[in-house]
Amino acid sequence: MIDSGVSVDPNKRLSDLTQAEAEALCTYSLDQAGGPGASETCSGNVTVTVSTVAECTSALLGFTCTLTVGQFHDCYDAVNSPCDPLTTPACEAVFNCAR
8 A cells, every 4th residue: 555645546547546545645746746836947947837736636636648646656756856757767657648
């Protein structure tokens, strides 16, 4: 089980999350990326601003791909700033799912 405030099976698909599970994962992932509202200018002069928990939760609950909680967690375990998800290999699956 992955514990991000709520124990969530790492094999559970994001598309099957409850509201509470999505909020817990968003709180964890946003904190890893610098916290809601954190902003950073990345390579290519692209500015990334970390979303709010509500925005993230809405996005996660809209995912229809087969991405799992474990894959999502792997991405955010590897980041420390708003720009990191753009260049972290473990985050590629998250971005592909979000499209």
